[in-house]
Amino acid sequence: MKFETKAIHGGQQHEPSTGAVSMPIYQTSTFAQTAPGVHKGYEYSRSGNPTRTALEKAFASLENGAHGFAFASGIAAVDCVLKLLKPGDEVLTTNDIYGGSFRIFTQVFERYNIKFQFIKHDDVHKMDQYFTDNTKLIWIETPSNPLLNLVDIKKITSLAKPKNILVAVDNTFATPYLQRPLDLGADIVMHSATKYLGGHSDVILGGLIVKDKNLTDELYFIQKSCGAIAGPMDSFLVLRGIKTLHLRMECHCSNAKELAHFLKAHSKVDNVYWPGFKTHPNHVIAKSQMKDFGGMVSFTLKNNQLSSTLKILEGLSLFTVGESLGGVESLCSHPVSMSHASVPKKDRDSVGIVDSLIRVSVGIENIEDLIADLDQALDLI
Known part of the structure; x- marks a missing residue:
């Protein structure tokens, strides 16, 4: 089956x-x-x-x-x-x-x-x-x-x-x-x-x-x-x-791919974490054991300033700022203050969970609308 x-x-x-x-x-x-x-x-x-x-x-x-x-x-x-x-x-x-x-x-x-x-x-x-x-x-x-x-x-x-x-x-x-x-x-x-x-x-x-x-x-x-x-x-x-997992995952993956490429080309963005990039250190593993590269993307800012990160998160319209991930709606979270707040700072810093890291759960909305929303939020800094 x-x-x-x-x-x-x-x-x-x-x-x-x-x-x-x-x-x-x-x-x-x-x-x-x-x-x-x-x-x-x-x-x-x-x-x-x-x-x-x-x-x-x-x-x-x-x-x-x-x-x-x-x-x-x-x-x-x-x-x-x-x-x-x-x-x-x-x-x-x-x-x-x-x-x-x-x-x-x-x-x-x-x-x-x-x-x-x-x-x-x-x-x-x-x-x-x-x-x-x-x-x-x-x-x-x-x-x-x-x-x-x-x-x-x-x-x-x-x-x-x-x-x-x-x-x-x-x-x-x-x-x-x-x-x-x-x-x-x-x-x-x-x-x-x-x-x-x-x-x-x-x-x-x-x-x-x-x-x-x-x-x-x-x-x-x-x-x-x-x-x-x-x-x-x-x-x-x-x-x-x-019952709709396969349909949703296809859209999550497709949207994440386009959003990752948008972020990678943006002048204010530093690192973009998405396994679909050939430059990702584990890209070969992803290709060998996964059907696609998933609906999650994380990125950092070139200035790595907490104030800039918060301004972006507060300026989003379509993206909801919140805990969790994997829903039909797109979510952004700030790991340092949310999902990984219980991890000591020295441990976060050692792996790259820095102040400007934003984790994006890419939903199944129209990708052009999502990119436009993130673009206008990045323009705020």
Whole structure:
């Protein structure tokens, strides 16, 4: 089954009792049992809900996995993965990840004696030199947030598997339409489905997808025991969003390409981060493991002044200044004060998250209108 068909039909069936084409919202906390332990597959909505099950099957289908899990948020999904570990275990990751992931790593799980090592991106494909007997997990974000660096998933998994180290990939920016990490050897895929999978900025939800039966059992135990599950209404909204994922991603990618080239040619813009440029240091990796280059673009200003950056953001009309990304509308954010505010300044500076960095989630509006809006905002400085 091709991806476009999976987006609409993958893992899905018409509701059996009525034939409803759209999965109903099973807004219930519990389910009737004819006798203790005798039921129709559902007992209590924390352990399972039909609407959530439909979404989890869709997740698995899109990522070519065996089982999916839906959580209350992307960070709740990250939390579940980290609970596979025990005190003394070590996690390797890169030094340019999402600020929320950095925060939960360093300010929550380090308290429980789990060690995190943040590797410079230049060294990521030599990650085996950082392996110890305690290394149990590699956490990859590709493309990364907000600098759009890429990691060769096949390379990392080839290093990790002989050592029985799990590889988890945050696939939020790429989506399964552009990249499927399980096919490249990863053990776990994570999504902030709040973003492109939902696609309409109206839901908070996270997802995990795996192939391995033992991992499935462990993650389900944690999901059920700790309870950070997605509710039925939120599950319904993401299910609905997934059905147009392929159409939206084609437009996101096309618009991002044109906007990136506009920014690259602008006299006031310094660096433009977009994997589609042949000059991007990871362009070859992007071509090898992604279908297209995504809907995200980041850029800095030549004067690198915070005051100029704020003037641009305040002068935008069509672009909304806000947290998040991946919705149908175009968003601009300021990582230093928003998504990466929890990352210490020295760590931000070391990877290039500077005061003038603006991250753009390019929506599906008319690209000429978007370019005109950004152009007039740049003219303000």
